[in-house]
Amino acid sequence: MEINASYTSFVAVGDSFTEGMSDLLPDGSYRGWADLLAARLAARTEGFRYANLAVRGKLIGQIVEEQVGPAAAMQADVVTLVGGLNDTLRPKCDMGRVRDLLEEAVERLAPACRQLVLMRSPGRQGPVMQRFRPRMEELFDHIDSLAARHGALVVDLYGTEVLGDQRLWDVDRLHLTAEGHRRVAEAVWQALGLASEDDWRSPLPPQARPGWTARRTADVRFAREHLVPWIGRRLTGRSSGDGRPAKRPETPAVHGPGRQPADGPARERPLLATHPPP
Template sequence: METHANYTSFVAVGDSFTEGMSDLLPDGSYRGWADLLAARLAARTPGFRYANLAVRGKLIGQIVSEQVDVAAAMEADVVTLVGGLNDTLRPKCDMARVRGLLEEAVERLAPSCRTLVMMRSPGRNGPVMERFRPRMEELFAHVDALAARHGALVVDLYGSPALGDQRMWDVDRLHLTAEGHARVAEAVWQTLGLDAETDWQALLPPPARAGWAARRAADLRFAREHLGPWIGRRLTGRSSGDGRPAKRPELLPYEPPAPQDLVLRPDRVAGS
């Protein structure tokens, strides 16, 4: 139901999920659900301002130390906070520390903004994710508890069958495609009390069954190009975001890219 809410500013805090990987644009940059949401909010409100502090690979401690105070000082109408999942995917993870840091982030951000939005992040099925699922669910239970305590909104993406579809995920099996990000943007939009424009939980048509050889080739490509390097970074403490600045570090008026600049690469479309 439309609440006629009017949001004039939005700050996104987090990691690669909020940075927009793997919603790749022709210029090599990433768009993602936060940019899509900002564009839709900007279309409603002249002078709408947007900042995206998210950087790929960031752990919750880095998000707290590098992004939270910056976001709180901006005093935006809407702040989204998604973090901690990278910690749960490390070989060793102190969940008590993760919970404490996430609570610290919420305690700083909730008083600084009109609406704090948190998420139970989407997850796809597979042997890699199964190993870490108990940690993920512990994290999401903590998200629910913090949101209830501090009056934040929670977007529950974790249990969505639509977002669990492998066609919503890029070839790295860690990041959403353009279609997946569009659905997350719609889910957040609706959680903010705005009229639904699409059904973000609508299932894709049944997939064509790939042959055994094609599936094994895809598995080998994934292991060689993505899983191996990802494990290497986890074991050595390195991050894909080391030295990388935030994509949009200042809260400034937002002008979405022109439509002709948003033509997606064919290999980034869901189902391809």
């Protein structure tokens, strides 16, 4: 990969991980690693363009049907594709179909962009991770194979110990915190051949394990606020993304933090690259 390469456009394809949950902004919207990455890229290139087609809850079949065509048509310098993990977390999952659909997505996107980026997604350490690990690793092996055949980059988040640390995961136990998303943005930044700002793999400071009461309280909150609604959606065939539009369906020009577009601030949408206040 060319060091300090220049990129003029970026399109992100995927589900809630790429939409940015749970990196919550003060206005109630989500930011996430893709927005952070776009802001940093925009700070280097005048007229940088960014689209984020990701929608929470989407399965790989929906991503292929709804997002891949529009993403390919945008002819972006960089396209990121992260999908299939929602499928592996379903009780019934046809991994053969998941592999075929992911291959279709890669075959359509790789020729339509300068650099396709795939990921081995991170996973929070715990019983859910252990239960679905075989499916996840089958998916990631397929991603490695596709990348090798189509010249895509693979950002290995799954193999990085710190991203399994429970402190980098929201209370829903499915989505990264703001710090987790920041580290993912840095990982993709470096994979694209850009100079590192820090070591995104560095471990968090040691911390005493919460006591039994605190752990049980957290378990009850998780079950009430997240697990029960998730089961309810599965039983009724609903998804958290039903009816939601893409996060940023077009590629308007953006500028990074501290920059104003050459023709005035009204013509471009800013992207925040700082964390919201605690």
